[in-house]
Amino acid sequence: MLTTVLNFAQRVAEISLLGGIEIASVALIVYYIFAKTRAPVIIAGLFPNLNLSYRSSLGKINTIRSDLLVTLRSSNEPKVQNSVAHGIGTQNMLELTPQSGQKPFKRLLDWGVLFPYVAQVLRSEKFEYRQVTEIVHNDVVLKHAIKQAAEQTLREQRYAKNGHRLLTRSASGDQSAAAEEEDEKQGISYQAILRKQEQRAISILRDMGSTLNNGLLAFTSWILYKLLPCFLSGVVTNTKQIEMLKTATEKSPGTPLIFVPLHRSHLDYIMVTWILTNNDIRSPLVAAGNNLQIPVFGGLLRGLGAFFIKRKIDPVEGKKDVLYRAALHLYLTHALKQGHNVEFFIEGGRTRTGKPCMPKGGILSVIVNAFMDGSIPDALLVPVSVNYERLVDGNFVREQKGEKKIPESFSKAISGIWKALRSNYGLMRIDFNEPYSIRELVNSYNKIAREDGNLAKVYKPAARTLQHNQSTSSLYGTDVVCEEHRNLIESISRQVVFDCASATSVMSTNALAFLLLTRYRNGAEEQMLAAALDDLRNSLYGCKDIGFSGESSQILAYACDLLGSGLVTRTRDENGRLVIRAVNSVESCIELAYYSNMLTPHFALSSILLTTFHALLSERENKKEAKVSRKKLIDTALENCQIYRYEFILNKPTQVLESMLYKNLDDLLISGCICAEQLPESENTGESKRLARSLAADCLDDDNEDDYLHVANGDGDETQLLFASETLQQQRYICEVLAPFAWTYVTVAHSLQILHRNSMLESEFISFVINDLTGKVKRGSCIYAESISTDSVRNCLKLLEKWSVIEVCNQQGLRLISLNTLYEMSRESLNTIVKKIDAMVPKFNSGYFADAMP
Numbered sequence: 125m126l127t128t129v130l131n132f133a134q135r136v137a138e139i140s141l142l143g144g145i146e147i148a149s150v151a152l153i154v155y156y157i158f159a160k161t162r163a164p165v166i167i168a169g170l171f172p173n174l175n176l177s178y179r180s181s182l183g184k185i186n187t188i189r190s191d192l193l194v195t196l197r198s199s200n201e202p203k204v205q206n207s208v209a210h211g212i213g214t215q216n217m218l219e220l221t222p223q224s225g226q227k228p229f230k231r232l233l234d235w236g237v238l239f240p241y242v243a244q245v246l247r248s249e250k251f252e253y254r255q256v257t258e259i260v261h262n263d264v265v266l267k268h269a270i271k272q273a274a275e276q277t278l279r280e281q282r283y284a285k286n287g288h289r290l291l292t293r294s295a296s297g298d299q300s301a302a303a304e305e306e307d308e309k310q311g312i313s314y315q316a317i318l319r320k321q322e323q324r325a326i327s328i329l330r331d332m333g334s335t336l337n338n339g340l341l342a343f344t345s346w347i348l349y350k351l352l353p354c355f356l357s358g359v360v361t362n363t364k365q366i367e368m369l370k371t372a373t374e375k376s377p378g379t380p381l382i383f384v385p386l387h388r389s390h391l392d393y394i395m396v397t398w399i400l401t402n403n404d405i406r407s408p409l410v411a412a413g414n415n416l417q418i419p420v421f422g423g424l425l426r427g428l429g430a431f432f433i434k435r436k437i438d439p440v441e442g443k444k445d446v447l448y449r450a451a452l453h454l455y456l457t458h459a460l461k462q463g464h465n466v467e468f469f470i471e472g473g474r475t476r477t478g479k480p481c482m483p484k485g486g487i488l489s490v491i492v493n494a495f496m497d498g499s500i501p502d503a504l505l506v507p508v509s510v511n512y513e514r515l516v517d518g519n520f521v522r523e524q525k526g527e528k529k530i531p532e533s534f535s536k537a538i539s540g541i542w543k544a545l546r547s548n549y550g551l552m553r554i555d556f557n558e559p560y561s562i563r564e565l566v567n568s569y570n571k572i573a574r575e576d577g578n579l580a581k582v583y584k585p586a587a588r589t590l591q592h593n594q595s596t597s598s599l600y601g602t603d604v605v606c607e608e609h610r611n612l613i614e615s616i617s618r619q620v621v622f623d624c625a626s627a628t629s630v631m632s633t634n635a636l637a638f639l640l641l642t643r644y645r646n647g648a649e650e651q652m653l654a655a656a657l658d659d660l661r662n663s664l665y666g667c668k669d670i671g672f673s674g675e676s677s678q679i680l681a682y683a684c685d686l687l688g689s690g691l692v693t694r695t696r697d698e699n700g701r702l703v704i705r706a707v708n709s710v711e712s713c714i715e716l717a718y719y720s721n722m723l724t725p726h727f728a729l730s731s732i733l734l735t736t737f738h739a740l741l742s743e744r745e746n747k748k749e750a751k752v753s754r755k756k757l758i759d760t761a762l763e764n765c766q767i768y769r770y771e772f773i774l775n776k777p778t779q780v781l782e783s784m785l786y787k788n789l790d791d792l793l794i795s796g797c798i799c800a801e802q803l804p805e806s807e808n809t810g811e812s813k814r815l816a817r818s819l820a821a822d823c824l825d826d827d828n829e830d831d832y833l834h835v836a837n838g839d840g841d842e843t844q845l846l847f848a849s850e851t852l853q854q855q856r857y858i859c860e861v862l863a864p865f866a867w868t869y870v871t872v873a874h875s876l877q878i879l880h881r882n883s884m885l886e887s888e889f890i891s892f893v894i895n896d897l898t899g900k901v902k903r904g905s906c907i908y909a910e911s912i913s914t915d916s917v918r919n920c921l922k923l924l925e926k927w928s929v930i931e932v933c934n935q936q937g938l939r940l941i942s943l944n945t946l947y948e949m950s951r952e953s954l955n956t957i958v959k960k961i962d963a964m965v966p967k968f969n970s971g972y973f974a975d976a977m978p
Contacts, residue, residue, distance in 0.1 A: 214553075216358035217399055218349065223247035241349040245342040249404040256458040257333040260451065261326065263458070269450035270325050274318040276446065281312050321447060328451045331417070332431055334409050340427035341401050348398050355516070355544045358551045359395065360671070365556040366403050372504055372559050373405065380460050380500060381559070382491060383408055385508035386480055386624045387469035389517045390416075391552075392510055396467055397428055399554060408465035411487060413473070419534045429467075431455065456490045460500045466491070470617055476520040477915050478721035480625045482770060483617035485610075492613060495562045504559035507620050509628040511671065511722065513550030514686045519715045524913050526894040550686045553629045553671045560616075569612050615777035622773045625725050629671035635660055636683040637719035640692070640706045641910065642860040647705025650694075653680055668726060680704065691716055710901060710909040717864065717910035724861055728772050729765075729788040731861040732964075736761045737798060738859070739963045741847060751801060751844040758785050764964055769926075770919040771865060796851045797858065801844035859966040864908035866964040868916040871897050871906075872924070873958045879930070879943045880951075886921070886932070886939040893917050929957055 224240035224247070236243030260266060352359060373381065383396055393416075397407045412430040416422060426432070433452060438445045459466065470488065471481035494500050517540075523529050530536065639656050640647075648656070654676040661670060672679055684692045684704060691712050697703050706716055740752045740760060762782060765774055775781045792798045848855070875893050878884070894914060900906035921941070924930045930941050947954045 214360045215363050216360055217402070218353055218356070218359055220363075220402075221349075222403070241346055244349070244402060245345040248342070248345075248402055250338045251406045253336040253338070253407075253464070254462045255333070255335070256455060256462055256464075257329045259458045259462070260454045261329055263454050266325060266450055266454055269447050270321045271318070273324075273447040274314065274321045277317050277321070278312070278314055281317070325447060325451060328448055329455070331414070332433065332451065332455060333426075334429050334431040335427050336407065336409060336429040337427060340424070341397070341407060344394070344424070344428060345398060345401055348394070351545070355547055355549050356552055357548070359399070359554065360551055361399060361554045361556070366399075366405075368558065369400075369405055369506065369556055370403070376502065376504070378463070379502045379504055380463065381406075381408070381465040382503050382505045383465065383467040383508050383556075384470050384488075384505055384620050384624070385467070385510050386621070386628070387471050387474045388510055388512060389474065389515060391516050392469070393425060393430065394428055395510070395552065395554060396508060400465075406463075406465050408467040409459055411466070411468035415532050418532055418537060421534070421537050431459075453490055456487065457494045457499050460491065460494050460503065470620055474517070474520075476523055476718075477913060478718035479724055480621050480773065481915075482773075483614075483621045485613040485617045488617055489609075489613045492562060492566070492609075492616070495566070501563075503562045505562065505565075505616070505620060506559045507557040507624045507627065509553075509555040509557065509624050511553045511628050511631055511634070513552075513631045513633050513671075513683075514548075515718070516544055516549050519718065521711045521714045524714050524915065525710070525898075526891050526914050548686065550633070551631065551671065553631065555627050555629060555669070557623055557627050560619075565616055566612070569615065618773050619776050619778070622776050625773070627669065628722060629669040630664060630723065631719075632672045632679050632683040633686055633719045634722040635672075636680060636687070636692070637706075637716045638723045640704075641713070641716055641720045643857045645706070645907065647703050649697075650677060650680060650702040650704055653704055664726070668723075687716075687719075710898070710912060713909035714912060717913075720910075725772050725774075727858060727861045728768070729774055729784060730792060731858050732764050732768070733757065733761050733785060733788055733792060734797060734855055734858050735862065735866075735964055735966050736764050737845065738855075738966065750847045754789070754800075754843045754845055757845060758782065758789065761785050767869065767923065767961060767964055768862070768865065770922045771916065793845075795854070796848055797855050799846040799848045801846055856966075856968065859968075862964070863966050864911040864913075865916055866961070866966070867900075867906050867908050867911040868893075868897065868913055869920045869923075870958070870962050870965050871900070871911075872917055872920040873961045876924075876929070876943065876947075876954060876957075879941065880948065883940045883942040886941050889921075889941055890914055890917050924957075927957070929954075 221240045221244040224236040224243035234243075236247070369381065373379075385392055385396060393410055393412060397410065401407050407429055410425075410428075410430045412425060412432050413435050414432040415435060416425060416430070417432055422432075434448065437448060437452075456466070466487075468487045470483045470485075472484040473481075475481050491503055495503055635657055636653075639653060639660065643656055644653065657676040657680065661676075664670060684694055689707075691707055692704060693707060694702055694704050706712060737752060737757055740757065741750045762785065765781060765785075768774070775784045789798070793800055872893050875889070875896060878892065879889075894912060894917065897906065897912045901909045901912065921930065921932075925932055928944050929947055931944055933940050933942075942948075943954070947957070
């Protein structure tokens, strides 16, 4: 009796302690909301000249009467601009509460007018969110996976006890009386193993499952309406895109929406959900890494729709975790069958460089297979573009310099939230792109495969026994996809990433960082920088959505304030003119490159073409005589594009890269960066017609992209392209776009020498390259501090492995790299690779660029 009472008291104490912690956390947040937003915002709105904080004393409040007179006198004076107008056709979602306010046919006085945010979250449409964990647990396929995992463990235990003597036993697990008797002698029990695997399946589903519910969605929406204005000046989206999503759900009510954002911040997890919830669209289940299962916040994310996936699917290298893979596959499939929308980040994790990462097709493959086996009639993929004027998560400088990532924790989350609430991060922009139908994508793929006569690539319903690609490092590493279907999954995923990147809005900080790192690395006068910003905006017009508007000088001042003095400085020169320059430090350049790299993919093909053009130009005394044939330039540029195959997605799968190069070359000819040799009128007809077609295509703004499926017309392929000295400075700017990546790649190539007759841990080799790059930057032999990037080093190693220059093997979970036999035996072969990559490094100190030196 006493023991029971003591146990009961202990449980009460534990519950009270945990409850007290959660209540204290909630109370702190509620207090901060009131203190930070409610009173000061209302008073500041009435009396702008008052300097009140949430610690305002009673004495300050007593001065309101006198300050009111000052406010009334100065109400007509212009205010200092602390923000810029967001893009045309967009709305700030923080200011939109469509469910509040006076409603038609309602009583005259509506409480929603007084409490708009409460009315918004309570009146928004509520959906039924069915829990799928129990359905998955009772699925026959999971039962089979449990049995399969138990038999695998049984074989391992038998092997551990008896070695090779038992390898001749049945692969399915011999459960004869003799075998059971022998197992019992060895202390092995199949039934105990089976029960353990059953308990593990329950544990997996409990840790994985979401508890999405309307109550927490409403409460969190209200909290976000209060908290977001503390650190964001707006959450901007296009209302027409919201209407497009509503129309899609109305036309196909049983079809799930699959939201696929590019991942930039932890805030991404809830912002898409917040916008959908407040616009009466069903909130999605969100795939999240299990590193976010931290106290309080893990439960909050789970209630908002997060289902957690292990960052490493298979804990032991080379051994598939059959049970976990089956549970994840079934959870997603049943969630779709129950009508849930789904959101996942196709890159797998947050981008550390600011540009899109290569896609991972694990979850996408599960969704496509759910359609193919008839579990769902169709699914609509919705690419989502997310961008921030200033990243809420801070920066990834440590990781790019090769230092270890600091793992997520409760204390880190609290300190991050506190820091965010006391800072200004500007605008957040979210764009929902036009949905793709999975059915239409598969049918289109099959049509192209049949037209090509390649029936082996036709995508058919998958068999129940699926092959697994070994992927243990990917967050979305289920990779449940048959080999002949892998091309389809890769094509869809690359199309999604390309479209997301193309539709991502350019923010003011992106534009400023791009100009400082490409055109004005040594800084420039504000007037000159404003003119360059005007030029950049004009070049992006019609190609990229601009997420800001207004005068360029004001935009520059605003962007400088957002980035802060740690990244950008504004000083007066001896003539009193304002000069803006990037802070000259490794850390600042790496962080600035994060914002600049948002624009890098847009200019990548032009940069490859111009760098290739200058590499092909021969040295002549009369520089006007230097020329390269159009065909040779395109063919060489095609080869050079392969160098960046793991760095950028340069074209959609439905586009031919050669056609894209021709189009970009036409743009360079029109802008005067390259000149075409003047031919006799009779021979110049083809070139003139082609340029006319290019201009017409740019002006018509036609959405039909079928022309990209065919290689450009060969008219004028033998045209000689000439060096244009008048635009040399502009050519340098374009070549600078990819110069940091080229420096990283060529440093990796030179570092291969240390692998001669020597294997090395991949992590140690990456550290060696990073240290080498850091030394070059400090010595001044490399001017691009942002070339210090572990991500780019890894991408280069993937390329070298693809080219069979290096071999990578796994030993006890460690990746060892070594030179391939051919390059081990022949130094000349290795030098060929180095020269090939070195050709992509612009030679600004020699050749034709020497005249453009400042």
